[in-house]
Amino acid sequence: MLEQLINIDKNASESLKDQIKRAISIAILDERISIHKPLPSSRKLSQALKVSRQTVMFAFEDLVGDGYLIAKSRRGYFANPEILKGTAKVDQTEAPVSQSKPDWQGRFAFTPSHQRNITKPSDWQKYPYPFISGQIDPASFPIAEWRECSKQALNVIAVKDWTSDQLEADDPMLIEQIRSRVLPRRGIWAKAEEILVTVGTQQSLYLLSTLLAGKGKTIAMENPGYPDARNIFCNHFDKVIEQAIDQDGLLINDNLNQADYAYITPSHQWPTSVTMPISRRKHLLKKAVEQDLIILEDDYEIESNYIDEPLPALKSLDIDDRVIYMSSFSKVLAPGLRMGFMVAPKALIDEARVLRRLMMRHPPLNNQRMTALFIARGHYDALIKRLWRVYKNNWHSMNDAIDKYIPTNIKLPVNGGTTSWIKGPDGLNCQILQKKAREQGILIELGDIAFADDSQAKQYFRLGFTVIPNHKIEAGIQKLAALIRELS
Structure with a gap:
């Protein structure tokens, strides 16, 4: 059933028509739609997907224009066999099982994956207190x-x-x-x-x-x-x-x-x-x-x-x-x-x-x-001025909150930037702090990764302020400070 191959997300940024087009084109290329049978009618498919019939009709018409479908008078829409020409055919059922695969680990000149690298959660936008760096607020993009x-x-x-x-x-x-x-x-x-x-x-x-x-x-x-x-x-x-x-x-x-x-x-x-x-x-x-x-x-x-x-x-x-x-x-x-x-x-x-x-x-x-x-x-210069205003307000709010709630921090003479460097109390393990903070919706960045000998720097961490809303900064720092006291 074609409707089972189409997943509609009405909250997605992609239009319903484009979602239908994409799903049908992939199904045709994967040969999951027979070239000998017509697709369901626009009325039947629209009812199954709970979208308007016009949306389905527009999707069909676009697919005809793109060469994925052909319209046959009084018979409906069919997958176009021409779209599959030039594709190599492989019978996977006859594929032999390899008995002599290479030892890739032994062939690597070096293994960069074994180095410690900066990592950041890709879903940072769902956290209420994202104190991370190197990102921009999507709302600020021009x-x-x-x-x-x-x-x-x-x-x-x-x-x-x-x-x-x-x-x-x-x-x-x-x-x-x-x-x-x-x-x-x-x-x-x-x-x-x-x-x-x-x-x-x-x-x-x-x-x-x-x-x-x-x-x-x-x-x-x-x-x-x-x-x-x-x-x-x-x-x-x-x-x-x-x-x-x-x-x-x-x-x-x-x-x-x-x-x-x-x-x-x-x-x-x-x-x-x-x-x-x-x-x-x-x-x-x-x-x-x-x-x-x-x-x-x-x-x-x-x-x-x-x-x-x-x-x-x-x-x-x-x-x-x-x-x-x-x-x-x-x-x-x-x-x-x-x-x-x-x-x-x-x-x-x-x-x-x-x-x-x-x-x-x-x-x-x-x-x-x-x-x-x-x-x-002139858009670049205008964007810089807008960002300066936002970052300046956030910078002041960050400094005020850190001074108020994390008094153990050694304050450095910093003017501007996009992050704050924090030294927590001796004995604090920021790897544990990062995990506990994330459970409470707070994202922080580990500082030990910046040191050549990271074993001696577990009490350092970074707080970015480019994406967190200004009104959430103090509350986030206050919650983080409570965790620091709990772990120290």
Whole structure:
């Protein structure tokens, strides 16, 4: 019975007609509908599905237009046998049973799944107190503006630009918008040939590690620091130096003398969110010249210093081409867009571009063009201002609630950002806290994953405030503080 193959969800965003079309087309492709028998009449099917007959008729007509159905006069609608032509036929009943499957575990050069990685619940939106980072409130996404740019990217001229194979080239319009509108906000002036579009900062880190790591090469990074970067570096470099931080970010000392490269997050240190002052930035650049050090600057929160006047990027102070700058639009536009960029000397960008081509040619050009139009039309700047207002209110509410309910926390000099770094009482195990909190509808992020030796950092955790409504912040912190007292 066809109605048994169609599951209707009247609360879904997909229209009823499209749900019916999708179910019937899949059933035809799976050969679960006979080509010799007519489909149930629109009246019978509409009654079985409890939808209007007109909805079913429109679905049938669309399926005829798409080639899935054929209409036969006075006989009804039939599955179109032409739609199945060109499909390889395999008799699964005759498939032999393998007696010699390969040992895949023994073939892996390394196993990244064995590294500890950041995890977040995919159903975070159903929790009343989602103190998580790296997500945006869906209600804040500029749907109308993005749809406008999407339509513009689909006009005849634009389609000719992005549908062709560009090999390793990026969309010139996006490169120009990054060069002239985004980077100057961070004090950076670059030429077009010094910019590469990436699938987020993750790809930038992987490209750089592949190009720059080699036998005997060493990289220093902050400890605590970004675990995804640590995992990438451990898979490429001979040695990763775990460099301590303080309230001003990365410590500049003789440990750096051993390093060929240094990875830092100076604008908002990951995970503490402290900002490296100008004096230390200059000290680091001086050290880089003295020790022939290359610095990888991750400006992951490119537009989130909304409390004080934002400091320019470290790259803006670099006159010796020793800083490679990476950032993305994830924290402003949407993390799922996976649109990032890298700024470096032309010689490095040229090699990174060719390496990227071997991996994936380039990020999808239609997404590049839509992002370029979004920036060019002023939507990007308007969105930043809206987010600043929301995040500033949430930042103040978070700080007030933490000061009130978690007095054991060591307060750091943080201005802006999207998360709060918390040190709980000695003896607190935040893995247990996270589990207990989740049972009460509170999502938090573990802090021990940021440390090279996570066994000594069980009392640290992070609280994001980009998606939780402002009016729920104090109540959520109060509930969390009660759990902390219970577990301490």
